[in-house]
Amino acid sequence: MSIRNLDRLFRPTSIAVIGASTRPHSVGATVMHNLLAGGFAGPVMPVNPKHRAVAGVLGYPDVASLPLVPDLAVLCTPAPTVPELIAELGRRGTKAAIVLSAGLSARPKHHRHTYEQAMLRAARPHLLRILGPNCIGLLVPGSGLNASFAHIGARAGRVAIVHQSGALCTALLDWAAPRGIGFSHVVTLGNSADIDFGDALDYLGSEPDAQAIMLYIESVRHARKFMSAARAAARNKPVLVIKAGREPEGARAAASHTGALAGSDDVYEAAIRRAGMLRVFETEEMFEALETLSRAGPLHGDRLAILTNGGGPGVLATDALIAGGGRLAAIDDATLGRLDAVLPAMWSRGNPVDIIGDAPGERYRAALEILLEAPGVDGVLVLHSPTATASPDEAARAVIGVVEARRARPRQVLTSWLGAEAVAPARRAFAAAGVPTYETPAGAVRAFLHIVRYRRNQELLMATPTSAPTEFTPDGDAVRKIIDGALAEGREILDEAEAKSVLAAYGVPVVETRRARTPEDAVRCAEAIGYPVALKVRSPDITHKSDVGGVRLDLDSAVAVADAATAMAARLAAAMPEARIDGFTVERMVRLGTGFELIVGAATDSIFGPIILFGHGGTAVEIIGDRAVGLPPLNTTLAR
Numbered sequence: 082m083s084i085r086n087l088d089r090l091f092r093p094t095s096i097a098v099i100g101a102s103t104r105p106h107s108v109g110a111t112v113m114h115n116l117l118a119g120g121f122a123g124p125v126m127p128v129n130p131k132h133r134a135v136a137g138v139l140g141y142p143d144v145a146s147l148p149l150v151p152d153l154a155v156l157c158t159p160a161p162t163v164p165e166l167i168a169e170l171g172r173r174g175t176k177a178a179i180v181l182s183a184g185l186s187a188r189p190k191h192h193r194h195t196y197e198q199a200m201l202r203a204a205r206p207h208l209l210r211i212l213g214p215n216c217i218g219l220l221v222p223g224s225g226l227n228a229s230f231a232h233i234g235a236r237a238g239r240v241a242i243v244h245q246s247g248a249l250c251t252a253l254l255d256w257a258a259p260r261g262i263g264f265s266h267v268v269t270l271g272n273s274a275d276i277d278f279g280d281a282l283d284y285l286g287s288e289p290d291a292q293a294i295m296l297y298i299e300s301v302r303h304a305r306k307f308m309s310a311a312r313a314a315a316r317n318k319p320v321l322v323i324k325a326g327r328e329p330e331g332a333r334a335a336a337s338h339t340g341a342l343a344g345s346d347d348v349y350e351a352a353i354r355r356a357g358m359l360r361v362f363e364t365e366e367m368f369e370a371l372e373t374l375s376r377a378g379p380l381h382g383d384r385l386a387i388l389t390n391g392g393g394p395g396v397l398a399t400d401a402l403i404a405g406g407g408r409l410a411a412i413d414d415a416t417l418g419r420l421d422a423v424l425p426a427m428w429s430r431g432n433p434v435d436i437i438g439d440a441p442g443e444r445y446r447a448a449l450e451i452l453l454e455a456p457g458v459d460g461v462l463v464l465h466s467p468t469a470t471a472s473p474d475e476a477a478r479a480v481i482g483v484v485e486a487r488r489a490r491p492r493q494v495l496t497s498w499l500g501a502e503a504v505a506p507a508r509r510a511f512a513a514a515g516v517p518t519y520e521t522p523a524g525a526v527r528a529f530l531h532i533v534r535y536r537r538n539q540e541l542l543m544a545t546p547t548s549a550p551t552e553f554t555p556d557g558d559a560v561r562k563i564i565d566g567a568l569a570e571g572r573e574i575l576d577e578a579e580a581k582s583v584l585a586a587y588g589v590p591v592v593e594t595r596r597a598r599t600p601e602d603a604v605r606c607a608e609a610i611g612y613p614v615a616l617k618v619r620s621p622d623i624t625h626k627s628d629v630g631g632v633r634l635d636l637d638s639a640v641a642v643a644d645a646a647t648a649m650a651a652r653l654a655a656a657m658p659e660a661r662i663d664g665f666t667v668e669r670m671v672r673l674g675t676g677f678e679l680i681v682g683a684a685t686d687s688i689f690g691p692i693i694l695f696g697h698g699g700t701a702v703e704i705i706g707d708r709a710v711g712l713p714p715l716n717t718t719l720a721r
Contacts, residue, residue: 083310084284086210087276090177091221091266091284093152094123096228097175099144099166100157101127101135108181109157111230112218113138116155119234120225126151144169153177155218155228160184163214164199171207178204179228180213185272197274204275216271217247222264223290229269238263240371241291243281245270245299246325253364262368265291279306286314293319293371296358298349304689308356308712315357315542319374319535321367322360324349347710348686355712355719357542359535366527369519373495373528374535376517380493382459383533384410385526386452387433389464390440390471394499395433398462398522405530409433416455423447439470442479449483453492460493460532462525467503477507481514493532497525541719553588560586576619577666592671598664600646604639606667613637613670616645618653622660627700629657635670642667680708 096116102109109129113136116125127135130142141147144154144166154170156163160182170178185197194202197214204211212219218229222237231251236258244250247269254267265288268281278301285291294314301307314320324346353360359374361367385402387409389395399409412420412432420434424444429435434452436444445463452461465476477498484494496511496518498504511518519525563579575583581591593610596619597603607614618631626632630652633645646665653662680698685691689712696708711719 083280083306086176086208087280087284089152089175090179090210090212090219090276091226091288092224093177093226095126095149095151095153096121096123097126097128097144097147097151097154097170098135098157099128099154101129101132101140102157103132103135107157108230110136111232112155112157112181112228115227115229115231115234119220119222119227121227122225123152124149144173147173150174153179153228155179155181157181157230160187160196160214161189163196164203167200167209167211168203171204171209174207175209176207177210178212179216179218180211180271180274181216181218181230182213183215185214185274197272201274210280211275212268213271214274215247217250217269219269220264220267222267229267233258235267236261236263238265239290239292240264240295241266241268241285241288241293242295242297243268243270243278243285244297245273246297247271249297256364273302277302277306279303279310282307282310282314282320286310286317291318293321293374295367295371296320296322297325298322299325301349301352301688304352308352308689311353311356311358312542315539319371320356320358321370322353322358323362323364323367324353324360345686345688347708348689348692348712351692351710351712352689354538354541357538359531359538361531369524369528370531370535373517373531376515379491380459380532380536383407383530384457384459385529386410386412386455386458386461387464388445388448388452388461389433389435389466390438390445390468390476391464391466392429392433392435394464394466394497394522395429395435398464398497398526399433401523401526402529405526407526407530407533410455410458412455413457416451416457419451420448423451438466438468440476441471442475445476446479446483449480449494453483453487453494458492460495460529462522462529463494463496464522464525465496465498465504465507467500473498473500473504473507474510477510481510481516484516485514493529495519495525495529497522555588556586572621574621574624576621576663577617592668594666594668596664597646597667600643600650600665603646603665603667604642607636607642608639610667610669614642615668615670616642616649617666617668618649619663619666620653620660621663623653623657629653683713 098112100109101113104110113127117136125138126147127138127140129140132140134140150173154175156166156178163180163182163185186195188195217231220227220229220235222235227234231254233254235254242264250269285294361370385407387395387398402409409432425437428437434448436448449461452458463480465473467473480496496516498507508518517528519528560583563582567575578594578596581594585591595606597606603616613635616633616636617626623629623631636642636645650662678699680696680702682694683691691713693711693713694708697705
């Protein structure tokens with residue numbers, strides 16, 4: 082249903098509170114207090130047959146008694162009452178409701194549907210949209226709307242947050258208040274019975290008051306809807322994601338390396354990247370990233386130059402950069418020559434560019450201008466450590482002057498003035514000038530890498546792919562025949578020879594492979610192929626043959642093949658008597674040489690559907706862990 086009637090949720094002109102209460106600290110009392118204290122301009126109508134007035138506001142005994150149709154209803158009543166209340170509101174013409182009640186997953190006696198299902202069935206004919214159930218509620222601070230039972234309100238700001246955990250959301254509000262961080266919207270989804278991440282992203286992606294969107298995700302139900310909305314929103318503004326539950330516990334397919342290696346977190350990472358969003362891992366990092374992206378200039382690569390007046394901070398920044406997957410910019414000879422002309426003879430003559438502890442503002446200015454014009458530099462991190470011989474304020478003014486003079490041809494500059502009281506004025510000056518500044522070198526490097534990853538994801542989102550390969554024609558009939566044959570035998574897994582035939586039908590080169598039932602058959606196959614050969618057990622019950630001694634390599638004679646096949650059959654019969662042994666496969670031995678062992682596979686994730694895995698293969702594939710996961714369909718740009 083997407084954004085239909087969501088304007089009544091986010092921009093209501095009148096609100097009814099069903100279950101409003103005078104009992105201190107109850108949900109109904111807290112919601113009334115928050116709505117009135119927040120400064121909502123429209124009428125707030127409490128509904129409760131037991132109270133003539135709530136919080137000094139005239140009350141009404143039921144929905145039918147309301148003097149006007151509320152745009153938004155907030156339900157604070159027990160789960161069994163919710164479906165009928167939604168039906169009543171729908172009949173009155175209400176188009177949005179926030180259901181704070183928990184327990185709607187229960188099923189009443191002698192009923193087929195849960196309370197939640199009954200609630201949705203009641204809402205559907207009236208196109209009434211529902212936030213929740215089991216949520217904290219909604220805040221839109223700019224319009225004074227606090228339809229929640231959060232213990233604290235929120236400042237108005239430019240960032241919308243969509244949260245799946247009410248408890249963590251209230252903790253976030255508590256964390257943000259003393260830091261002066263504000264929000265345009267605070268949305269808690271609860272059980273997402275109706276309104277989910279996709280709906281929220283569709284609405285907020287075109288909401289001008291929300292200049293950035295933050296998501297806290299535990300799980301996604303409707304993957305296609307989520308991806309479509311996320312890609313659209315990410316084209317308009319930064320969308321940052323914290324994904325909880327990073328352990329690889331989902332999407333396991335025991336019969337394939339791909340399913341075992343591509344844990345749920347890998348798949349979410351691929352989805353976030355594919356949609357053009359940026360993933361972060363902590364709340365402070367999220368706000369740090371938002372601040373950086375809001376002030377980020379053009380960035381065309383990941384090569385960072387580090388300008389510092391102390392060796393130690395430069396080393397720390399370098400370590401953080403390399404550990405984070407960035408690159409230290411190479412300083413070319415021409416740039417070295419220009420730097421030699423303006424820096425003391427003992428400067429580091431490399432990157433980090435250490436301009437010595439006594440560096441005055443003029444030295445900072447000259448070096449920064451040269452680095453910003455260097456061909457191999459994509460961004461510059463400027464560091465300053467307090468010394469008795471150099472003014473942090475003077476150095477800051479020099480950096481700000483360079484940045485402001487280059488507004489017409491900007492390049493990314495980040496700063497970190499180390500210390501506390503001595504550098505506080507410099508940090509304030511950077512903030513006022515719109516120059517990103519951070520307390521530590523590692524924080525500044527992390528911010529630079531945020532920009533790198535975000536720009537990279539945006540480029541992939543906007544990329545125009547090259548044409549698909551056309552130099553082969555797949556043999557679909559042959560593949561269909563192989564798969565139909567396996568299904569007719571009740572099998573869900575193709576054997577090695579069948580799998581290679583499928584690959585060959587799609588133009589993938591494969592090693593010549595033959596089936597053998599006995600050691601004597603294996604010898605005949607080896608003679609036909611030519612030595613040396615590889616021998617593998619053929620069994621529907623053994624997928625990973627190397628793990629059980631079901632592979633022998635470099636067999637260079639008939640005797641070697643016969644002995645290996647006989648010994649393999651005897652060993653597996655003793656070790657795995659329950660396994661069905663159908664014989665062997667014999668294939669031409671391929672020398673690795675200068676090539677690479679790779680793994681390419683596909684599996685089905687329970688949420689996002691088909692996934693593709695590619696990476697370092699071989700018997701140590703799990704240990705090495707060098708792999709990438711993507712969501713098909715992949716064009717050539719995304720695959721590369």
